Amino acid sequence: MKKIPNWLIWSIVIVAFAGFLDATYLTVAHFSGSELNCSILEGCNEVTASEYSKIFGIPLALMGSLYYITILILTLLHYDTGNKNVISLVPILTTIGFIFTLYLVYLQLFVINAICVYCMFSALTSTVLFVLGLFILKYRKRLK
Amino acid sequence: MKNSTNRIVFWIVVIALIVGSVSVIIYSHKSTSSADVPPVSDSDWTLGNKESDIVLIEYSDFQCPACVSYFDLLKDVVEEFDKHILFVYRHYPLDSIHKNAGFAAAAAEAAGKQGKFWKMYDKLFGNQSDWDYKSKEEAETVFADYAAEIGIDVQKFLKDLYSEEVIEKVERNRQSAVSAEIYYTPAFILNGELIQNPRTLEEFRSLIRTAIEKNT
Numbered sequence: 001m002k003k004i005p006n007w008l009i010w011s012i013v014i015v016a017f018a019g020f021l022d023a024t025y026l027t028v029a030h031f032s033g034s035e036l037n038c039s040i041l042e043g044c045n046e047v048t049a050s051e052y053s054k055i056f057g058i059p060l061a062l063m064g065s066l067y068y069i070t071i072l073i074l075t076l077l078h079y080d081t082g083n084k085n086v087i088s089l090v091p092i093l094t095t096i097g098f099i100f101t102l103y104l105v106y107l108q109l110f111v112i113n114a115i116c117v118y119c120m121f122s123a124l125t126s127t128v129l130f131v132l133g134l135f136i137l138k139y140r141k142r143l144k
Numbered sequence: 145m146k147n148s149t150n151r152i153v154f155w156i157v158v159i160a161l162i163v164g165s166v167s168v169i170i171y172s173h174k175s176t177s178s179a180d181v182p183p184v185s186d187s188d189w190t191l192g193n194k195e196s197d198i199v200l201i202e203y204s205d206f207q208c209p210a211c212v213s214y215f216d217l218l219k220d221v222v223e224e225f226d227k228h229i230l231f232v233y234r235h236y237p238l239d240s241i242h243k244n245a246g247f248a249a250a251a252a253e254a255a256g257k258q259g260k261f262w263k264m265y266d267k268l269f270g271n272q273s274d275w276d277y278k279s280k281e282e283a284e285t286v287f288a289d290y291a292a293e294i295g296i297d298v299q300k301f302l303k304d305l306y307s308e309e310v311i312e313k314v315e316r317n318r319q320s321a322v323s324a325e326i327y328y329t330p331a332f333i334l335n336g337e338l339i340q341n342p343r344t345l346e347e348f349r350s351l352i353r354t355a356i357e358k359n360t
Contacts, residue, residue, distance in 0.1 A: 017161075020162075020165075021165055021169070024165075024166055024169050025169050028169050028170055069162070072162075076154075076158055080151060080154065080155070
């Protein structure tokens with residue numbers, strides 16, 4: 001029944017899980033009110049404490065966590081059930097996520113003028129997910 | 145997956161992995177855990193009741209934005225509980241991200257040598273944006289202005305600012321935080337326990353009240 005190759009399923013699962021851990025770390029840091037000790041690059045606190053770190057009062061980090069966990073669960077659900085509708089949602093979500101990522105990277109580079117390593121890692125994972133989402137579209141078409 | 149037992153095991157593993165990793169992240173941020181920091185000594189800057197058994201130690205960084213918000217909160221806490229607790233301020237400049245943090249800590253220490261540590265502490269936190277991302281020369285000018293405003297000898301202040309004694313003291317404070325495996329600022333240690341940073345004055349109050357009750 002499974003129509004999407006396993007390598008694609010597990011790549012999405014691993015990348016989404018990595019993104020989930022990263023975003024969850026930022027979410028926990030946000031709610032505990034502490035400064036992050038990011039020694040690799042400057043700027044995580046400038047970014048995570050900026051006015052852009054929330055939308056309608058909801059921290060972006062939390063939205064990121066939910067985004068990654070949704071992709072993770074949908075992909076695993078497809079793996080489990082073979083349901084085609086479930087996996088069709090993934091490329092839609094990853095496209096939205098990718099557009100959002102472009103906006104957030106733009107904010108860091110041109111508006112806040114600071115780069116947050118954890119946020120850039122999230123940008124990387126969501127870009128990879130977007131590319132993997134394109135593969136899903138390709139395989140789905142082939143099967144039809 | 146066809147076998148229903150396999151499916152159940154599969155989902156249990158998935159849920160366990162997710163819940164487990166979230167717990168590890170939360171735990172590593174720790175709600176409370178003991179922190180092995182040096183006991184209060186004469187070299188520490190303190191406010192409140194020196195005889196009190198309830199000791200609140202803050203490890204902080206003058207250049208960290210979150211520390212500024214706690215600066216206001218702590219003013220209220222210390223004012224309210226000054227008969228019941230001893231508040232200790234220690235330096236933990238995160239120099240890798242805040243280039244003037246160590247320098248500002250030295251400025252507070254240099255003012256402290258003329259008995260005005262807390263006045264300089266107020267100036268530094270109260271006007272952080274005036275010096276945080278300035279060059280060292282500009283920051284020095286700002287600090288010298290503060291020294292003049294709080295009425296200390298500016299020449300002596302500038303000399304002390306670069307003295308080995310001052311620099312070493314800041315470094316000792318910083319090292320004690322690192323040895324206690326504290327990785328963020330501000331970090332609060334209430335009676336030897338590293339506490340989760342209270343978000344509001346009310347949360348701070350209830351933590352301190354609990355400590356006072358435990359003590360009586």
